[in-house]
Amino acid sequence: MLSPTLLVIFLLVALASAADYYKILDVHKSATEKEIRTAYKKLSKKFHPDKNKSPDAEDKFVQIARAYEVLSDKTKRPIYDRHGEEGLKAHEGGQQFQQNPFDMFSNFFGGHGHASHQAQRGPSSLTEFEVSLADMYKGSSIDFMIKKRILCDHCRGSGAASDGDIHTCSGCNGAGVRVVKQQIFPGMYAQSQVTCNECQGRGKVIKKVCPHCSGHKVVDHTAHFTLEVTPGMPEGHEVVFEGEADESPDWEAGDVVLRVRSRKENGGFKRKETSLYWKQAISVEEALLGFEKNVTHLDGHILHIVRTGVTQPGLVQQFKGEGMPLFGHDDSHGDLFVEYNVILPLEITPEMRRKLTEAFHTPSSTRDEL
Numbered sequence: 001m002l003s004p005t006l007l008v009i010f011l012l013v014a015l016a017s018a019a020d021y022y023k024i025l026d027v028h029k030s031a032t033e034k035e036i037r038t039a040y041k042k043l044s045k046k047f048h049p050d051k052n053k054s055p056d057a058e059d060k061f062v063q064i065a066r067a068y069e070v071l072s073d074k075t076k077r078p079i080y081d082r083h084g085e086e087g088l089k090a091h092e093g094g095q096q097f098q099q100n101p102f103d104m105f106s107n108f109f110g111g112h113g114h115a116s117h118q119a120q121r122g123p124s125s126l127t128e129f130e131v132s133l134a135d136m137y138k139g140s141s142i143d144f145m146i147k148k149r150i151l152c153d154h155c156r157g158s159g160a161a162s163d164g165d166i167h168t169c170s171g172c173n174g175a176g177v178r179v180v181k182q183q184i185f186p187g188m189y190a191q192s193q194v195t196c197n198e199c200q201g202r203g204k205v206i207k208k209v210c211p212h213c214s215g216h217k218v219v220d221h222t223a224h225f226t227l228e229v230t231p232g233m234p235e236g237h238e239v240v241f242e243g244e245a246d247e248s249p250d251w252e253a254g255d256v257v258l259r260v261r262s263r264k265e266n267g268g269f270k271r272k273e274t275s276l277y278w279k280q281a282i283s284v285e286e287a288l289l290g291f292e293k294n295v296t297h298l299d300g301h302i303l304h305i306v307r308t309g310v311t312q313p314g315l316v317q318q319f320k321g322e323g324m325p326l327f328g329h330d331d332s333h334g335d336l337f338v339e340y341n342v343i344l345p346l347e348i349t350p351e352m353r354r355k356l357t358e359a360f361h362t363p364s365s366t367r368d369e370l
Contacts (some may be wrong), residue, residue, distance in 0.1 A: 021067035021080065026202060029081070035074065037153070040068035044105055063100030065338035069116055083306055091180075099254035108156070124254035125245050130263040131229055137298035137324060139231040143224065146256060149246045150221040158206075165208040170196035207229040217249050227258060232325035235261050235271070274334030276323045279341055280305070287311045287342045297322070305338065312343040 022029050025039040044065065045051070049058040070088065072075045080088045131142060151157035160166045168174040175194045195201040209215030225241060237260050245254035262271060270277040276298075282291060290308040296301055303322060316339045323334030348356070 003280050021070050021085075024063050024067040026073065027071075031071075034153075036068065036071050037136060040064065040072070040093040040108070044068070044108070045191040048105065061105075062101050064297060065104050069104065120251045120255040122246060122248055124257055126257045126259060128226065129258040129260050131227075131260060133262040133265070133269055134298040135229050136260075136262050136271075137231065140229045142227045142229060144227060146223050146225065146244075148221055148223055148244075148256075149248070150219040150223075151218050151247045152210055152217055155210035155217065157217045157247075159213065159215045160206045160209055161210050162207040165206055166204050169196060169199035169203055169205045172196035172203065174203040174313065176201040209289035218247060225256070227260070229260065230327065232274070232327040232329075234259060234273075234327055237327075273325060274324045274326055276334070276336045278336065278338045280338050281341050281343050283343055284345070287313070287340070303336070307340075310338050311342075313340065315340045 022031070025036060025043065026032075027035055027039050029040070044061065047057045047060040047064060049061055053060075070080050076088060076091070076244065079091050106181075118351055125144075125148075129144075131140070152159075155161070158166060169176075172178050176196055176199065178196050180194050182190050184190065196203075206215065210217075213219050220355075223244065225244070227239060230310050239258045239260060241258075243253045243258040244256040247253045267279075278292060278295065280295070282293075286307075288310055290306075290311075292307075293305040295303040295305060303319065305317075316337050319336040319338065321333045322336035326332040326334065
């Protein structure tokens with residue numbers, strides 16, 4: 001018989017090795033049913049062995065299915081929360097799965113189990129997405145929303161109020177087509193197959209439609225996403241959210257594609273590939289005598305510019321390593337080009353005119369002596 005100390009150690013080891021279904025789905029223990037469904041949808045598609053060829057993909061897929069089976073069940077989840085995996089197994093009589101994980105995936109997505117990747121793919125959506133140049137310079141996480149259609153949570157895309165409301169079509173006996181005889185000549189008939197008009201070729205009819213989607217199988221939904229803008233992301237770079245487009249029981253959801261560009265803004269920095277451009281206004285005095293300027297860069301750091309002597313209008317000065325980050329290279333940057341524009345005063349005072357005349361015109365007496 002085990003001593004109390006050994007028994008405690010044994011129990012701690014068992015608990016440590018037990019599966020944490022919340023951790024598997026990457027959700028909090030207070031997660032709602034919707035959050036659990038969303039997590040399963042994302043992870044099951046990511047690790048489905050028909051798409052993910054890594055050696056441990058199938059094991060992870062099975063774990064994800066088991067976690068969803070338990071946490072989405074109103075009876076099993078409380079038992080698991082109170083007694084853990086061992087208590088749940090005792091409740092189930094040692095039988096771990098009530099259904100095949102691939103069948104669960106098929107029922108969830110309206111697909112065909114292992115062959116779900118061969119299902120017709122729905123349309124993808126392409127959206128031009130503008131962000132600030134500062135976000136593309138330093139990187140950012142941007143939350144946004146997209147309106148789309150998802151499978152009805154109540155009927156899971158069947159369109160029926162319950163499974164018992166789905167019946168085999170009596171018009172075609174579930175075949176989806178009917179054989180029609182047509183007389184060509186007296187005593188001569190031709191047979192042809194036509195789509196059954198009672199079930200529209202589905203082979204099933206619904207006696208009572210789902211009250212949540214009115215039999216449409218899908219409902220409107222506002223989905224929340226986060227766009228990760230990587231420093232130096234190229235203009236027009238496409239970010240793909242796989243399988244997040246409109247859902248339907250008749251196809252596999254397409255992708256949401258964002259084509260990312262910097263927002264057009266008046267003034268400020270301009271971008272051309274890895275280079276940045278800045279126009280700096282200076283006065284006539286500064287153009288002639290020199291100046292010091294502080295320019296606040298896109299990430300907030302200060303670029304100190306010093307010019308001595310004469311600065312010609314339109315002069316372009318190059319600053320190495322002050323341009324855009326090179327995409328995928330954290331420590332490398334392009335160059336910054338600063339163009340100087342000399343701003344002339346709209347009018348000058350008589351005193352200023354006199355001083356300018358003295359500065360730029362040699363006295364007549366001097367010219368006579370020469």
